[in-house]
Amino acid sequence: MSREIQQVLRLVMLLGKQRGVRVQAAGGLLVLLWTKTGAAVQSLNCTVAGAGPWCKGIKMKTLEPDLKESMFPRMSPCPSVPDPEELCAFTDLYGSLRLLLSFQMRDSRLFIPEWCVRIEEFLRMFSLVNAGIKTQLKLQFSQQTFQQEFRVKIKSKVARAKQPSLMLDVTCRTQPPECVKKGCWCQGGHPLCGSRLPLSIPPEAMERGLFGELSIQPVTLLTPCVLQYPNLATQLTNIQVLVCSPSNVPVTGPSTFFQNLPNELDCQELGLHSLHCSLDHVNSGATVYTAKQENLQDSEQELSLPSVQQTLLLFLFLQHSDPFTCHLSDSMATEALIEHHLEGILSNNRQAVTTALQTELKNALKGLNRGKKNHEKLRSAAEVILSSSISIVSCSSNLDFRNACLSSMKVRDTHELSASLRESLRRVTSWKFIPRGKCYPTQVEEQEGDEPTGREI
Amino acid sequence: MGSDVAELFPEIEKLRVQLLHNVEVTADFRRVEEEISHQEVLTRIENIILGIVTSLSKDEAPVLTLPNRSSWANVSFDSAIGLQMSSGSDVTAVRSDCASSVTKFAQILKILSVIYRLVQSNSYATKRDIYYNNTQLFGSQNTVDHIVDDISCMLKVPRRSLHVLATSKGLISGDLCYMEEDGTRIDCRSSSAAVAVSPNIGGIRNIVSSAKFVLIVEKDATFQRLLDDDFCSKLSPCIIITAKGVPDVNSRLMVRKLWDTLHIPIFALVDADPHGIEIMCIYKYGSVAMSFEAHSLTVPSVMWLGLLPSDLRRLRVPEDALIPLTKTDENKLNSLLQRPYLSSQPDWQKEMELMQQSKVKAEIQSLAAIAPDFLTSIYLPNKLRYGGWI
Numbered sequence: 001m002s003r004e005i006q007q008v009l010r011l012v013m014l015l016g017k018q019r020g021v022r023v024q025a026a027g028g029l030l031v032l033l034w035t036k037t038g039a040a041v042q043s044l045n046c047t048v049a050g051a052g053p054w055c056k057g058i059k060m061k062t063l064e065p066d067l068k069e070s071m072f073p074r075m076s077p078c079p080s081v082p083d084p085e086e087l088c089a090f091t092d093l094y095g096s097l098r099l100l101l102s103f104q105m106r107d108s109r110l111f112i113p114e115w116c117v118r119i120e121e122f123l124r125m126f127s128l129v130n131a132g133i134k135t136q137l138k139l140q141f142s143q144q145t146f147q148q149e150f151r152v153k154i155k156s157k158v159a160r161a162k163q164p165s166l167m168l169d170v171t172c173r174t175q176p177p178e179c180v181k182k183g184c185w186c187q188g189g190h191p192l193c194g195s196r197l198p199l200s201i202p203p204e205a206m207e208r209g210l211f212g213e214l215s216i217q218p219v220t221l222l223t224p225c226v227l228q229y230p231n232l233a234t235q236l237t238n239i240q241v242l243v244c245s246p247s248n249v250p251v252t253g254p255s256t257f258f259q260n261l262p263n264e265l266d267c268q269e270l271g272l273h274s275l276h277c278s279l280d281h282v283n284s285g286a287t288v289y290t291a292k293q294e295n296l297q298d299s300e301q302e303l304s305l306p307s308v309q310q311t312l313l314l315f316l317f318l319q320h321s322d323p324f325t326c327h328l329s330d331s332m333a334t335e336a337l338i339e340h341h342l343e344g345i346l347s348n349n350r351q352a353v354t355t356a357l358q359t360e361l362k363n364a365l366k367g368l369n370r371g372k373k374n375h376e377k378l379r380s381a382a383e384v385i386l387s388s389s390i391s392i393v394s395c396s397s398n399l400d401f402r403n404a405c406l407s408s409m410k411v412r413d414t415h416e417l418s419a420s421l422r423e424s425l426r427r428v429t430s431w432k433f434i435p436r437g438k439c440y441p442t443q444v445e446e447q448e449g450d451e452p453t454g455r456e457i
Numbered sequence: 458m459g460s461d462v463a464e465l466f467p468e469i470e471k472l473r474v475q476l477l478h479n480v481e482v483t484a485d486f487r488r489v490e491e492e493i494s495h496q497e498v499l500t501r502i503e504n505i506i507l508g509i510v511t512s513l514s515k516d517e518a519p520v521l522t523l524p525n526r527s528s529w530a531n532v533s534f535d536s537a538i539g540l541q542m543s544s545g546s547d548v549t550a551v552r553s554d555c556a557s558s559v560t561k562f563a564q565i566l567k568i569l570s571v572i573y574r575l576v577q578s579n580s581y582a583t584k585r586d587i588y589y590n591n592t593q594l595f596g597s598q599n600t601v602d603h604i605v606d607d608i609s610c611m612l613k614v615p616r617r618s619l620h621v622l623a624t625s626k627g628l629i630s631g632d633l634c635y636m637e638e639d640g641t642r643i644d645c646r647s648s649s650a651a652v653a654v655s656p657n658i659g660g661i662r663n664i665v666s667s668a669k670f671v672l673i674v675e676k677d678a679t680f681q682r683l684l685d686d687d688f689c690s691k692l693s694p695c696i697i698i699t700a701k702g703v704p705d706v707n708s709r710l711m712v713r714k715l716w717d718t719l720h721i722p723i724f725a726l727v728d729a730d731p732h733g734i735e736i737m738c739i740y741k742y743g744s745v746a747m748s749f750e751a752h753s754l755t756v757p758s759v760m761w762l763g764l765l766p767s768d769l770r771r772l773r774v775p776e777d778a779l780i781p782l783t784k785t786d787e788n789k790l791n792s793l794l795q796r797p798y799l800s801s802q803p804d805w806q807k808e809m810e811l812m813q814q815s816k817v818k819a820e821i822q823s824l825a826a827i828a829p830d831f832l833t834s835i836y837l838p839n840k841l842r843y844g845g846w847i
Contacts, residue, residue: 230556231554231556373556374556377556377559377560378554378556378559381553381559381560381562381563382553382559382563384563384564384566384567384594385509385519385553385562385563385566387570388563388566388567388569388570389506389509389510389566389570391570391573391574392502392503392506392569392570392573393506393510395573395574395577396499396503398499398500398503401500401503401506401507404507404510405506405507405510408507408510408511408514409510409513409514410514417510421510421513424513424514424516425513425519425553427516428513428516428517428518428553428554429518429553429554429559432518432554432555
């Protein structure tokens with residue numbers, strides 16, 4: 001089912017590309033899944049609806065033949081229509097429907113609950129890389145409704161050379177630690193656009209008709225952003241790799257290449273102890289690596305701060321150009337070929353891809369590793385500062401001086417003074433805040449797309 | 458012996474009388490060096506620590522403020538003192554919450570704690586001892602040296618009051634006897650070997666000397682040459698001293714001590730090049746880095762005996778012994794001519810302008826091209842006899 005939704009979105013995105021729809025074009029996307037119990041067979045229905053500028057110019061009648069051609073045989077047109085109220089709620093928000101497509105899976109017993117998770121995950125990733133489009137998922141089974149709206153609070157436009165810009169969802173979903181004051185936490189992220197890497201197409205793909213120029217554009221996003229806290233110790237917990245087709249639709253399914261990639265990477269250069277592919281997320285669409293930092297000594301762990309945990313998103317945008325591919329059906333076929341032969345393409349360019357990803361990850365983690373170095377420098381200096389200060393207080397025979405120090409920190413003796421000074425020094429140095437103009441101190445107000453115009457389909 | 462010098466070198470005697478007169482006239486104008494008590498040193502250090510504790514009690518990152526010892530903007534010139542640090546000078550903030558400065562912050566605190574213990578126990582340590590006690594923290598001897606001077610400036614306390622000694626690099630020889638603080642008697646009258654300048658100038662007592670002048674020698678090679686030629690016997694009684702280049706604080710303190718105690722002419726024998734002139738200016742007027750201690754380090758009465766640029770022409774030093782000025786030399790010369798103290802030394806200015814015009818420099822050793830013993834047999838005796846200093 002997610003495959004079919006993916007095909008529909010691919011079609012609409014390719015159409016948009018052909019029509020020169022801007023990346024900022026907003027609008028809504030609704031994916032509605034529902035069941036209707038018939039006499040003997042339960043059928044699973046799916047409606048994909050789109051409204052707003054992002055699907056401007058779509059004419060359903062001209063779209064239908066392409067849709068039929070690209071849909072899998074086991075899908076059939078949906079005999080029933082979705083609940084008009086559901087659609088009304090959607091059009092009220094995003095305007096007239098420009099896209100409305102429904103299809104049906106005959107035997108819904110084939111539909112397993114894990115598919116809901118996959119569809120949800122797929123739409124989440126779609127929303128990440130197409131942040132201008134507000135995506136909703138609704139599931140109505142056995143009179144129960146599950147609804148998920150993929151809210152994008154902060155978007156960032158990423159310019160690419162010779163390619164349309166990307167609009168990424170950079171919203172930080174991590175709650176700031178309690179000690180952070182209001183307005184002193186970056187609510188977004190700062191994507192880093194890497195160097196485009198040309199890929200050679202392997203012979204077997206060429207034999208199937210894949211020609212032209214193929215490349216991969218990496219973009220990294222480290223979240224949450226702690227750039228305003230240069231002394232903060234952070235810990236990278238995982239790296240998520242998300243591949244997108246040239247139409248900006250996420251490529252799902254496990255990838256042997258990416259599962260094995262940690263073995264090829266130089267973890268030490270990245271400042272990591274190890275990277276392991278997490279098999280829990282194999283079917284989610286993104287490849288997830290669990291990261292382990294270098295082992296700390298026990299004493300260092302005791303003294304080290306509870307650090308902020310960070311995740312690194314590594315987006316890999318496939319780019320393809322072929323002057324002989326101009327029809328929509330050709331583009332759809334090309335994308336299918338690229339996806340089908342992706343493993344072969346990556347393997348064919350193994351060394352170059354691995355080196356490029358090593359470079360991008362190293363660049364992305366520069367800030368994190370710098371923060372680690374700063375933190376370590378401050379920590380070791382703090383020990384000297386504290387021991388020297390306490391040494392002077394302890395051996396001073398000046399009662400006024402000693403009492404002034406103790407009363408200042410509201411403690412009774414030098415032992416408590418040492419602990420109190422240590423805690424205070426840790427707090428003021430670790431959470432040193434330097435505001436950055438490029439960070440997002442508050443959440444941006446959600447901006448609606450263009451006003452709804454036109455008529456209902 | 459003393460009367461021989463007075464007869465043979467009447468000009469030196471005249472200068473000595475003149476200098477003595479100036480000292481009497483200006484005596485009450487010069488600030489007497491203050492002795493900082495042990496308790497005062499401890500109190501000043503405690504104030505620093507209290508400041509740090511107070512900052513942390515307010516959840517503020519502690520910051521240490523150091524006067525900027527490298528900026529010309531922070532010094533002013535007084536002809537009676539030399540280069541001295543101005544009040545309200547620029548400061549550098551050393552923060553404890555910044556990765557680029559926290560190590561320095563820690564180093565300063567560490568040395569403060571060492572000094573505190575030394576002063577409290579009335580014991581002494583050298584800068585080298587401090588460095589070797591924690592080489593990982595300090596990284597280099599230079600770091601310790603700079604920080605000790607920074608602390609001296611920050612607390613407004615002479616380094617010797619911090620009970621931190623420096624290894625002297627200077628040598629001294631001639632008509633001079635004194636006693637070190639530990640009771641050791643030092644006799645500098647050996648003709649063949651020089652005595653190392655004491656690491657604890659402040660502890661020197663019972664100075665005995667009938668020297669009629671002190672000769673500051675820029676280079677060790679020249680100093681050794683004077684020793685070899687028995688200069689101190691030939692022109693006895695006198696004292697020669699060298700710091701082997703840019704003078705360390707102890708050598709400067711020693712020269713100042715000799716001036717304060719003996720009030721005799723002090724001459725400088727340096728190469729006829731910008732570097733030598735600058736070294737001479739440090740003895741006479743002080744340095745920017747130590748301007749906060751100018752009162753105890755400068756000797757404004759120092760006279761330039763040689764090698765003068767005009768001597769090169771006058772003595773017809775062979776051209777192959779002369780060296781063309783480099784771009785660095787020219788820049789240094791220009792910089793020296795801009796110094797605030799040059800305006801009070803028109804004769805020095807003329808010599809430096811002569812060097813600028815001739816575009817050549819020469820080492821003292823170039824006099825050997827005239828004759829091997831020209832320096833000690835002819836040049837220096839004649840200079841001293843006929844008042845060839847400026």
